[in-house]
Amino acid sequence: MTTTIKSLVQDAAQRLRVSGVEGPRRDAELIVGHVLGLERAQIIARGDDPVDGASASRIDILAAERAARRPMAQILGRREFWSLTFKVTGATLDPRPDTETLVEAVLAVIGLRRWQALRILDLGTGTGCILAALLTECPAAQGVGVDRSPAAAAVARENMAALGLDRRAAIVEGDWCAGLSGPFDVIVSNPPYIPEADLARLAPEVRLFEPRAALTPGGDGLGAYRAIVGQIAMVAAPGAIVGFEVGIGQAEAVAELMGAAGLGPVTIRPDLAGIGRAVLGRGPG
Ligand SMILES: C[S@@+](CC[C@H](N)C(=O)[O-])C[C@H]1O[C@@H](n2cnc3c(N)ncnc32)[C@H](O)[C@@H]1O
Incomplete structure (x- = not known):
């Protein structure tokens, strides 16, 4: 199955939700946008676009950090x-x-x-x-x-x-x-x-x-x-x-x-x- 922007956002949001992060969907979109260099509006509009393996791995790492409750400002820098x-x-x-x-x-x-x-x-x-x-x-x-x-x-x-x-x-x-x-x-x-x-x-x-x-x-x-x-x-x-x-x-x-x-x-x-x-x-x- 192709990894898409939408699937990465959904997976990350679910992971953050389980970890008790407030606003999990917003943070998931920000992380995906940060890695892909896209605004939040583009993340939504381009949900079906495929994502390469290296970017997907980077998103996975940052979502894990956020799930461990690292603040968004430190993740985005x-x-x-x-x-x-x-x-x-x-x-x-x-x-x-x-x-x-x-x-x-x-x-x-x-x-x-x-x-x-x-x-x-x-x-x-x-x-x-x-x-x-x-x-x-x-x-x-x-x-x-x-x-x-x-x-x-x-x-x-x-x-x-x-x-x-x-x-x-x-x-x-x-x-x-x-x-x-x-x-x-x-x-x-x-x-x-x-x-x-x-x-x-x-x-x-x-x-x-x-x-x-x-x-x-x-x-x-x-x-x-x-x-x-x-x-x-x-x-x-x-x-x-x-x-x-x-x-x-x-x-x-x-x-x-x-x-x-x-x-x-x-x-x-x-x-x-x-x-x-x-x-x-x-x-x-
Ligand atoms: C609450 S933070 C405020 C940072 C920034 N001014 C802000 O409003 O976001 C307090 C800062 O004071 C610094 N600090 C703590 N003790 C200090 C001291 N004795 N002399 C100078 N800076 C100190 C800390 O390293 C920290 O950066």
């Missing part, structure tokens, strides 16, 4: 964020739509200053998605993205180059603000914030495949905020815009930390689900 495409690997957090709330909130405070030569700092840059989104919206700005993971920093550098932002973005390996020379006008961070006790409850895609250092700082999940808030005065320009992404139920605690460190007035912005997701303040002075 990319993720859209802020309408930009980012390379994603096992060393980086998969950029989340929630994080666009932080970008939107910070841009709203930047307002017309977006045309100025702002200096932007992104702490825990991962793929570089937040920094790249802000640099795209602020065409005269320069930025620094910091990550403690050399492998994540390398991916962020690749992303900046692919997006044509490498002349405005420096990606450095480091521990939060240590060794940085400011001052920065905008300081943003989506740090690891999942409480250690919650790790076991995460979906297998996250728990088994995303870097632990990107997920949790250990303990109650607030350790990275405490560390960064304690260092911000060293690198912030007077009145700098400071913005954090926070996890569910953490907004008040982070707002309190910021207020206590003199980073007020502090405001909390909800995401589309009404959950406090971005906490904004001002650098001292």
Whole structure:
């Protein structure tokens, strides 16, 4: 029997369904499309087209990886964020739509200053998605993205180059603000914030495949905020815009930390689900 696009999609979808993957048909179509270089609409329209053995084997391997719950972004090697495409690997957090709330909130405070030569700092840059989104919206700005993971920093550098932002973005390996020379006008961070006790409850895609250092700082999940808030005065320009992404139920605690460190007035912005997701303040002075 000839192997066709349709039969490969059906087989892969069934395998993913049995493994408990959400949206198995969608993921099967994406995997088949990825290997064959086709859009999802073409996969459906060309269902009866035959597929060569090498492509069928590659689809089989990727379907097995997805069945083992490897995230789609790692399988495809990319993720859209802020309408930009980012390379994603096992060393980086998969950029989340929630994080666009932080970008939107910070841009709203930047307002017309977006045309100025702002200096932007992104702490825990991962793929570089937040920094790249802000640099795209602020065409005269320069930025620094910091990550403690050399492998994540390398991916962020690749992303900046692919997006044509490498002349405005420096990606450095480091521990939060240590060794940085400011001052920065905008300081943003989506740090690891999942409480250690919650790790076991995460979906297998996250728990088994995303870097632990990107997920949790250990303990109650607030350790990275405490560390960064304690260092911000060293690198912030007077009145700098400071913005954090926070996890569910953490907004008040982070707002309190910021207020206590003199980073007020502090405001909390909800995401589309009404959950406090971005906490904004001002650098001292
Ligand atoms: C939640 S991920 C966020 C990645 C990216 N900014 C995003 O929003 O998709 C947190 C990032 O912080 C980095 N990180 C963890 N501890 C760090 C530290 N002490 N200094 C610098 N980066 C750190 C991790 O390697 C990870 O890339």
